[in-house]
Amino acid sequence: MYNLLLNGSEVVDTLYNVEDGLNSLNNSAFSLYGIFLALSGMLGIGISALIAIISIITSVFGILFAILEYLLPAIALFKMAKKAGYKYPWLAFIPVAQTYLEFVLPRREFNLFFKTKKRNVMGIVFLIMTYLGSTIIVMLNVLPAIGQLLDIALPIVLMAFAWRKRYDMIHTFRDKELALPISIISIFIPAVYSIVLIFSMNRDPEYGAGNYYNVYMEDY
Numbered sequence: 350m351y352n353l354l355l356n357g358s359e360v361v362d363t364l365y366n367v368e369d370g371l372n373s374l375n376n377s378a379f380s381l382y383g384i385f386l387a388l389s390g391m392l393g394i395g396i397s398a399l400i401a402i403i404s405i406i407t408s409v410f411g412i413l414f415a416i417l418e419y420l421l422p423a424i425a426l427f428k429m430a431k432k433a434g435y436k437y438p439w440l441a442f443i444p445v446a447q448t449y450l451e452f453v454l455p456r457r458e459f460n461l462f463f464k465t466k467k468r469n470v471m472g473i474v475f476l477i478m479t480y481l482g483s484t485i486i487v488m489l490n491v492l493p494a495i496g497q498l499l500d501i502a503l504p505i506v507l508m509a510f511a512w513r514k515r516y517d518m519i520h521t522f523r524d525k526e527l528a529l530p531i532s533i534i535s536i537f538i539p540a541v542y543s544i545v546l547i548f549s550m551n552r553d554p555e556y557g558a559g560n561y562y563n564v565y566m567e568d569y
Contacts (some may be wrong), residue, residue, distance in 0.1 A: 455517035
């Protein structure tokens with residue numbers, strides 16, 4: 350009997366806690382509404398108009414952030430290409446070509462599943478896999494086993510290519526000791542790579558400023 354009363358007391362306490370939580374939530378909602386009401390009163394506009402203005406301001410800041418997120422790394426890549434002596438640094442401002450530029454700026458072997466000096470070819474292969482890979486897999490689904498295998502393999506291969514591209518860029522323009530940890534982190538947090546590019550744009554590449562075409566490779 351005592352245990353039953355104890356359990357009943359616990360249930361009542363739980364119900365009181367739930368009620369307190371709902372009251373707090375309700376008060377928060379009313380507080381937020383009160384803030385909007387006060388602001389609309391000070392500005393002499395309705396709440397709906399105030400919400401519309403806030404939405405527009407938020408959208409504008411979102412657009413500005415997206416532009417900066419694209420533009421700052423593009424400027425960094427442009428300056429890196431100029432430092433290297435690459436003929437077409439303006440490719441940094443074209444989204445797809447920007448990725449290609451990241452593949453060809455390092456003058457070192459592309460070492461992933463095999464070694465090759467044809468970094469331009471690796472860049473083109475990566476772009477084809479990125480933009481046409483899913484379409485090719487769908488076409489190959491007539492052979493279910495191959496289609497399913499490629500469907501699993503494609504994201505892994507793309508991630509590996511992206512990692513190698515970033516590793517080589519950081520190794521070339523920043524610091525070989527930091528290349529491995531930063532390139533791995535950037536796979537999961539891409540902003541880290543963009544920040545590294547921005548802070549590395551005034552540094553000479555490992556092969557020396559203006560020496561891009563003086564280093565033997567097979568991609569030009």
